[in-house]
Amino acid sequence: MNSKLLPTVRLISLTAGLALAISLLFPLWRIDLAAPQYPEGLTLKIYPHKIGGDVNVVNGLNHYIGMRTLHTEDFFEFVILPYLIGAFALFGILTWLVNRRWFFYTWTVLFIMFGVIAMFDFYRWEYNYGHNLDPSAPIVVPGMAYQPPLIGYKQLLNFGAWSFPDVGGYIFLVVGLMLVVGVWMEWKNFRKAAQVPASLIMTTLLIVLTAGCQTGSQPIRFGQDACHFCKMIITDQRFGAEVVSDKGKVFKFDDTHCLFRFLKSGQLSQAQVAGIYVVDYGQKEKLIPAATAFWLQGDAVRGPMGGTLAALETAAARESVNVQLKAKPLAWDEIVK
Numbered sequence: 161m162n163s164k165l166l167p168t169v170r171l172i173s174l175t176a177g178l179a180l181a182i183s184l185l186f187p188l189w190r191i192d193l194a195a196p197q198y199p200e201g202l203t204l205k206i207y208p209h210k211i212g213g214d215v216n217v218v219n220g221l222n223h224y225i226g227m228r229t230l231h232t233e234d235f236f237e238f239v240i241l242p243y244l245i246g247a248f249a250l251f252g253i254l255t256w257l258v259n260r261r262w263f264f265y266t267w268t269v270l271f272i273m274f275g276v277i278a279m280f281d282f283y284r285w286e287y288n289y290g291h292n293l294d295p296s297a298p299i300v301v302p303g304m305a306y307q308p309p310l311i312g313y314k315q316l317l318n319f320g321a322w323s324f325p326d327v328g329g330y331i332f333l334v335v336g337l338m339l340v341v342g343v344w345m346e347w348k349n350f351r352k353a354a355q356v357p358a359s360l361i362m363t364t365l366l367i368v369l370t371a372g373c374q375t376g377s378q379p380i381r382f383g384q385d386a387c388h389f390c391k392m393i394i395t396d397q398r399f400g401a402e403v404v405s406d407k408g409k410v411f412k413f414d415d416t417h418c419l420f421r422f423l424k425s426g427q428l429s430q431a432q433v434a435g436i437y438v439v440d441y442g443q444k445e446k447l448i449p450a451a452t453a454f455w456l457q458g459d460a461v462r463g464p465m466g467g468t469l470a471a472l473e474t475a476a477a478r479e480s481v482n483v484q485l486k487a488k489p490l491a492w493d494e495i496v497k
Contacts, residue, residue, distance in 0.1 A: 164259050166349060169342040173264060176335045177252020184208055184245055186327035189282070191308050193218070195319045204230070205326060206282075208241045225306055225317075226297025227289055234384065237281065244274065261346055268339040275336060283310050284410075292386040377402050377437040377447045378410045389418035389425075390465060397444035398470070399463045403428065404435040415463030441470035442477050451492045454478040458487025469495065 165173070187205035190213070194201045205212040210232045219229040232238050251267045290307025293300075306316050309323045325333060380400045386393050388411040394400055399415040405428055413419045416438065423433075436450040441461075453471035456478060461470045470485070472478040478489060 163261055163350065165255075165261055165264055166345055169264065169345055170256055170259055172338050172342045173252050173267070174256035176338050177249045177254075177256065179331050179335055180245055180249035180252060183328040183331040184242060184249075186331070187212065188326060188328040188332070190324060190326040192322040192324075193319050194322075197318075207238075208245055208328065209238050211235075211238075224297060224299045226294030226300065227306060228292070228386075230289075235285070237285075248274065261350070264342065264346070268343055271336065271339060275332065279310070280408075286310065287409075288385075292388070292391060295391050376408075377404060377435065378412075380412055380439070380445065380447070382445065385412050387414040387418050387465075388412055389422045390414065392464070394464075396464045398439065398441050399467065400439035400445075400447075401450070402435075402437045402447060403433060404437070406432050406434045408434075415465050415467035416469045417463060417465040417467035438471040440473050440477075442472055442481050446473070448473050453492065455490040455492065455495060456482055456485055456487035457490050457495075458485055460485040461487055 187207045189206040191204040191206075192201055193203070202217055203213040204215065204218060211230055215230055222229055248267075248271055251270070255264050255267050286307050291305045293306070301317070304317075308314060308316070308321045311323055311325075314321050314323075380394055380402070382394055382397050382400070384393070392414055394412060394414045396414065401413045401416055401419040403411040403413075403419070403422065405411075411422065411428075413422065419436070419438075422428075437447040438450045438453060440446040440448050440453075441456075448471060450471065453473065454475050454477070456470045456472070457468050459468065461468050463469070469490075470481070470487070472481060482489070
C-alpha cells in the first residue's frame with residue numbers, strides 16, 4: 161500500500177482535483193419545467209452555494225399547490241458543500257504530490273461515499289418538498305404529490321419535469337469514472353506485488369458504502385419541518401417524534417398523538433419500522449429511542465396536537481421533571497398496548 165502510483169494514475173489524480181475545483185463555478189444539477197402556459201420553460205439550477213434560475217416564478221406556482229417556497233438559506237448543504245468540494249479538489253492535488261497508492265484509494269473511497277450520500281440527501285430534499293403540502297392550498301388533489309424525479313422525466317399535473325446533472329454534475333461523474341479507472345489500473349498492474357490484497361480494498365469499499373447507507377434518526381428542524389401526519393410545522397422543542405423505515409426513510413411528527421395515529425394508519429407495517437425516536441422533554445430537540453425512554457403521562461403534559469406523553473432519557477430526569485408535572489410514570493411497552 162506504500163508503493164508509488166503509476167504515472168498515468170498520478171496524472172488522473174491531478175486532473176481530477178483541478179476539475180473538481182473548476183466545478184465550483186458551475187451548477188451541479190438542474191430541474192426543467194414545461195407547461196402550455198410557459199412554452200419557454202422554467203429552470204431551477206442547483207449550484208454548490210445557492211439555488212438559481214427561475215426561483216421566484218417557481219415559488220409563486222408552489223403557493224397554489226401548497227409547496228413550501230425555496231430559499232437558499234433554508235438549506236445547510238449550501239453552507240458546507242463548497243468547502244467539501246474544495247476539500248476533495250485539494251485531496252486530488254495532494255494525491256498527486258504524495259504519490260502513494262493508499263492515499264489514492266482513500267480519496268476514491270471518500271469521494272464515492274460522498275456521491276452516494278449527496279444523491280440520497282437530494283432525494284430526501286425533493287421528497288420533503290413534494291409530499292409535505294399545505295392542506296389549505298388553493299389547489300388540492302387528493303393523493304397527489306409533487307416530488308420531481310431524481311433523474312429523468314416525470315409528469316406533475318400539467319407540468320413536465322426533467323431532472324439531470326448540469327455542468328458541475330457531469331464533472332463529478334467524469335471524476336468518479338476517472339478514479340474508478342485509476343483503481344482498476346493500479347489493481348491490474350500491482351495485483352501480484354501489492355502488500356494488501358485487492359480483495360481487502362474492495363471489502364473496505366463495500367464496508368464504507370454500507371455504513372453510509374445505514375438507517376438512523378435525523379435532526380428535526382423546528383420551525384421548518386412539517387409533521388408527516390397533520391402537515392403542521394413542528395415548533396415545540398419539547399415534543400416531536402420520528403419513525404425510520406427499514407429503507408432509511410424518515411417520517412417526522414409534532415408529538416406522540418400524530419405518531420401513534422400514523423402507526424395505526426397502516427402506511428408502514430410493523431416489519432417495515434426500523435426505529436422510533438422521540439424528543440427528550442427535558443433536553444429540547446434531542447432525539448432518543450422511544451423503547452428505552454422513561455415516560456410520563458398526565459394532563460399537565462400538553463403536546464401541540466393534544467398529546468399527553470413526555471419522554472425522558474433517564475429515570476433521574478423523569479423524577480426531576482415529575483416534581484412539577486405530577487404525571488404517571490409509564491414504560492414503552494405499556495404505551496404501545
